[in-house]
Amino acid sequence: MGIRRGRISKPDGEQFLTSMNEMNVRLSEPASYDEVFALAQEYGLTVYDAAYLDMAIRERVPLASLDVQLVRAAKKAGVALFRP
Helix, strand or coil, X not given: CCCCCCCCCHHHHHHHHHHHHCCCCCXXXXXXXXXXXXXXXXXXXXXXXXXXXXXXXXXXCCECCCCHHHHHHHHHHCCCECCC
């Protein structure tokens, strides 16, 4: 998306993908989509943002986000926030 919108160059995008391959990243499926939808409703989030909150809750990891509404929901849910 960044390449298409002209925010980053194609070489920079390719370098980013290369660096992602070097990281220890794994995919995570929600235990229940019903829980994701419930979190979205409870905290007034999009389902997309609720999926991040759900993962942070399940994995017991801090949440990294600049989205004000998601950060507010994380605090209410007792999820720690990532601080670099």
